[in-house]
Amino acid sequence: MRRRVVIALMILGACLAPALARAATVAQVLIEGNARVDDEAIRIHVQSRAGSRYDPAAVDSDVRAIYAMGFFENVEVERRPSPEGMVLVFRVRERPLVTDVKIEGNKKVRSEDLEAALKVRPHTILDGEKLRRGVVDAKKLYEEKGYLDATITPRVDPVPDRPHEVTITYVVDEGKIVRIQHIEIEGNQAFTDRKLKRVITTKEEWLLSRFTGAGVLNKETLKTDTERLTAWYYDNGYINVRVDEPQVERKEDGLYVTIKVAESDQYKVGEVKFAGDVRSDLDLRKDLELVSGDTFRTSKLRQDILKLTDKYGDVGYAFVNIEPETDIEPEKKTVDITYRIDQGPQVTIDKILITGNTKTRDKVVRRELKVEEQQQFSGTKLKKSRDALNRLGFFQEVNLTTQRGRSEEKLNLQVDVKEGQTGALTAGAGFSSADNLLFNARISENNLFGRGYRAVLNADFGSIRQNFIASVTDPWLFDVPLSATVDGFRWKLDYQDFTRSGTGGSFRLLYPLTALGYDQLLGRFSLEEVRVGGEYRLEEAEIxxxxxxxxxxxxxxxxxxxxxxxxxxxxxxxxxxxxxxxxxxxxxxxxxxxxxxxxxxxxxxxxxxxxxxxxxxxxxxxxxxxxxxxxxxxxxxxxxxxxxxxxxxxxxxxxxxxxxxxxxxxxxxxxxxxxxxxxxxxxxxxxxxxxxxxxxxxxxxxxxxxxxxxxxxxxxxxxxxxxxxxxxxxxxxxxxxxxxxxxxxxxxxxxxx
Incomplete structure (x- = not known):
């Protein structure tokens, strides 16, 4: 009996095998429900093909790929039998097209700013998640202005006679502004609340908050304020201070902020030492801000590092590295400081490259520099060079940067300038009983021909007084720092009873004292940039x-x-x-x-x-x-x-x-x-x-x-x-x-x- 059953099943399986094979084969792939998106644009993302075997995992992947296109809010799969095999039907429902976006009810935030935050534009596909994120971002704009109760409700309306198209209207209810009424700082003993409130950016509401914006809660700013308070305490010797995260409480009349502070002990400066490449020819302790017994301050520590860097830089060590090592002594309440110095190689300036001077000649720039090619590097001289170029008034921007030269001991100096407006025109008019009508016009050029010459024409003319002046200055006569000025003038007074006039000229010379070998006065006062000279005026024989x-x-x-x-x-x-x-x-x-x-x-x-x-x-x-x-x-x-x-x-x-x-x-x-x-x-x-x-x-x-x-x-x-x-x-x-x-x-x- 059992043998007969097995034989019958084998015969049945042989008969059904062709039909089962056809059922497991994909005979056709159809796309239904799409109106705007082309069939072929969808098929590109579908792996299932006619003639391939049906694979449920592949079909699931196809559904996810169609969703990922972003054009559809629903994707379904239907399997239909056919004589040739299985027909796969991907039935989609398209997301509507946004044809217009409106914002209603906003007064405190500009529509342009809201649109940028909402990120929904006309002629794009409606995305529900994007719609939600945009509302969250737009509400942050109101929170930054203190409107914590503001609501933004998107309303999606279908367009009549246009299926699959909608308009979006954001309805804004701004509510009332909510300001900070009081900031409470707890645990502070060394500094008053008033002092610490000046340190932080977050402020309480006051009479002019409407104009100054004070009292508005900004969570990021409040978070930064804890860092400011920590840095303030640290800069006053409280190196173990702890500032807790601010607590914000909402009450009927506004917001109340509480900041808890644990000050701990104040630390003083202990020993100040130097290690590494310590040079005996430099007085490293001179002019340091932090000395033993002072309150330990991180700001002064940074200043001292810069001062030490400048000292080494002035003797050619452009790449000196100074690392401060601090050793805290809890029992003594002191901080020992060791400046570890790695001076690096002593360098010289190889080349000076000048760029950006489209009008000013190279030599006008070079003569103001306090450093020269093949001269030892000096950080102080570089700063003075930048200041000297700025004082000329020829350039909008002056940037001095250094680049490694042909070797480790060589450095190139890049002087990059941006030409500025050097000419000026001023004019005016007035009336007085002395001069009646009086007009003034003045034309000047501070960088004539790009050579650094200065030329001025000034005219005062009225019904009674006339005054004309022409002046030319060469700040580097004969290519030495001798400033020479030649003036010519003519004036006239025309009163009812008499007329008086004069014509004359003057010649003026100025020369820097440092070029004469005088660098200091009484060994204390710098004579740099001090010029001496004289003037002779022809009209009155004036000296x-x-x-x-x-x-x-x-x-x-x-x-x-x-x-x-x-x-x-x-x-x-x-x-x-x-x-x-x-x-x-x-x-x-x-x-x-x-x-x-x-x-x-x-x-x-x-x-x-x-x-x-x-x-x-x-x-x-x-x-x-x-x-x-x-x-x-x-x-x-x-x-x-x-x-x-x-x-x-x-x-x-x-x-x-x-x-x-x-x-x-x-x-x-x-x-x-x-x-x-x-x-x-x-x-x-x-x-x-x-x-x-x-x-x-x-x-x-x-x-x-x-x-x-x-x-x-x-x-x-x-x-x-x-x-x-x-x-x-x-x-x-x-x-x-x-x-x-x-x-x-x-x-x-x-x-x-």
């Missing part, structure tokens, strides 16, 4: 002695350094006048704060002191009219009209009554300018300025009358534009006297002169 110094790091936009000048003029060897005139001028710049976001804040103070003694006026001790001091104007006491301050002479009517007064100038002068210069958009060269000016001029008979000073305050904008520096300033006189003229809006365009 002047000059001393000048300029250590500014930039002519256009200085942030440190100073410029000073002392001049003594004497006329009396001929001509019509006999007088002595002494002028002392100076301006100093100090960086006072560096903001990570904005840039460098600078304090500047300038002063001009003038003294003159002549043979004119009622006292026969006053200066001639054209040598007197007339304060007022954008480069003097702002807020007052140009050349209108100082002594005045009354104008009377026919009855002898004073109806007006004219400025007649003084023989003595004092002007002091105080400025805070702050960045607005530092990358564009746009800065703001706040100023307080004071000063006046007096007759010799009055002396310096400090009870008769004029004061003004104001502010303005300064822009290093591609066409040259532009100044727009508003000045407000605080104690303007009768008949004195104010000039609230002040404007200047062009390179500094």
């Amino acid at each position: 002047s002695e000059l001393i000048s110094r300029n250590t500014l790091n930039s002519l256009f936009d200085p942030t440190r350094g100073s410029t000073e000048e002392i001049s003594v003029e004497y006329a009396g060897l001929g001509g019509q006048s006999d007088y002595v005139k002494i002028d002392v001028r100076g301006r100093f710049y100090w960086p006072i704060y560096k903001s990570p976001q904005l840039g460098t804040f600078v304090y500047s103070i300038g002063a001009a002191l003038g003294y003159g003694h002549g043979d004119r006026g009622d006292s026969h001790h006053e200066l001639p009219l054209f040598e007197r001091y007339f304060p007022g104007g954008i480069n003097s006491i702002r807020g007052f009209q140009t050349r209108t301050l100082g002594p005045r002479e009354p104008i009377r009517n026919g009855q002898g009554q004073d109806i007006q007064s004219d400025p007649i100038g003084g023989s003595r002068q004092l002007i002091i300018n105080n400025e805070i210069i702050f960045p607005i958009v530092e990358q564009l060269g746009l800065k703001g300025v706040l100023f307080v000016d004071t000063g006046n001029a007096w007759l010799d008979s009055e002396g310096y009358d400090f009870g008769n000073l004029r004061y003004s305050v104001g502010g303005g904008l300064r822009w290093q534009s591609p066409l040259g520096p532009i100044r727009i300033e508003l000045g407000l006189p605080l104690n303007k006297h009768r008949h004195e003229k104010s000039s609230v809006v002040l404007f200047s365009f062009g390179a500094p002169l």
Whole structure:
């Protein structure tokens, strides 16, 4: 019996084998449901082919590949029998096409910013996951502005009579702004809450938060604030400080932030030692910020590393490496510092390569460098070279970089500059009772023919006064650092009762003291950049002695350094006048704060002191009219009209009554300018300025009358534009006297002169 069953099964299997083989073969692959996507574009991603054996794993892979195309929201597979075998049908449902995207209800965030965050564009396929991520990113824009309750709801609407097409409308409910009401710092003993709150960027809400943005919670900024506090404590000797992650609590009136601090102990500096390549010819301890007994500060440690690097760099070790090793003594509460020095090879400058100077000649750049080819490398001289090139005012950018030369002991210096605007044109007009209508025009070029020559043409012309000046300066006469200036001038006064005029010229020479072998004064004060010289003026047979110094790091936009000048003029060897005139001028710049976001804040103070003694006026001790001091104007006491301050002479009517007064100038002068210069958009060269000016001029008979000073305050904008520096300033006189003229809006365009 069993044998019969086996035989029957074998016969049945033989009969069914062809049919089973046909059923396991893919006879045809069909695509259904697609409207916009072409069949062949889908088939490219399908591995199953007609004539191949049916493979469930391959079909699953085909479904995933079709999904991955991103055009379909559903993919199904149907198996249909046929006489030739199995028919595979991939039935797809296409994602709709987005034809339009709208945003409604947004006021605090621009539509352009929201669109960039949402990342959904018209004429793209609707992607639900992308839609969700876009909403999350867009809400972050509101959170950054303090709108923590803002909601963004996408509404998908089908387009009538257009299947598979939709429009998306994002409905925004911004809600109310939620600000930080209080920041609580717990555990601090060494520093007050007020002090630590100034360290962090996150701020509490206050009266002007609407304009300053203070009080807005930014989670990334708050996280960075913990690092700022840690760095602050570390820089004050608390090397084991721990600052916990800030806790934010939401209450009815806003947010409350708590920052917990564990200060631990303050550490002092223990021993300061040097190891490695210690040179006996260098006083390594001199000028170091950190000495034994001081509070350990990481900022001063970095400064000391730079100072030591400069000392080695100045004797040719350009690649010196200094690693600070610290040894903490918990019992003594001290940190021992060992500076391990690897001086590397002593190098010389092989070649100096100058690039970017499309106008300025190579020799004009080279003569300002404090280093020469085949000379020993010096880091300090490189910095001074960069400052000297910036002081020229010829270049927008100056970059000095070093490259390895032909050997390990050789270094190439790359001087890359970007030419700036060196010409300037200024013009103005005014009216006064002294001059009636007066026009001024000034043209200057600080880099004539690319040779570094300076040329100036100035004209003042009005109904009463005319003054014309032409000046040419060669800062390197005969290719030596001898500055020579030749001036020619003509002036005329045309009053009702008389006319006076004059024509003349002057010749001025300046030479650096260092070229004469004088490097220091009294062994302490550097005489670098100090120039001495004299001037002879033909019209009045006037002789002047000059001393000048300029250590500014930039002519256009200085942030440190100073410029000073002392001049003594004497006329009396001929001509019509006999007088002595002494002028002392100076301006100093100090960086006072560096903001990570904005840039460098600078304090500047300038002063001009003038003294003159002549043979004119009622006292026969006053200066001639054209040598007197007339304060007022954008480069003097702002807020007052140009050349209108100082002594005045009354104008009377026919009855002898004073109806007006004219400025007649003084023989003595004092002007002091105080400025805070702050960045607005530092990358564009746009800065703001706040100023307080004071000063006046007096007759010799009055002396310096400090009870008769004029004061003004104001502010303005300064822009290093591609066409040259532009100044727009508003000045407000605080104690303007009768008949004195104010000039609230002040404007200047062009390179500094």
